Amino acid sequence: MDLMRKSDLLNKGYHLFTDNCYTKPALAEVLCRDGTLLTGTVCANSRGLPVIPTRLQVRECLNFRRKKRSQEKPVLLLSTNVT
Structure with missing residues (x-):
């Protein structure tokens, strides 16, 4: 966040892509509020994500959109970036 602020990259419509080490719901909220989009992979047990109470069926979706190629490691x- 500090790097984006110091570089004057916020509120310019940029889209930041991250891996699961940096993708956090709290960061997504802050960047969205500052006019910057965020997309990234996230761990299922990340803090701030909704808990899915049941096991989903293949191609079933609950509160988020997903694509899954492997049954073993979603x-x-x-x-x-919602349209």
């Missing part, structure tokens, strides 16, 4: 994506 990839979750967090994005503020």
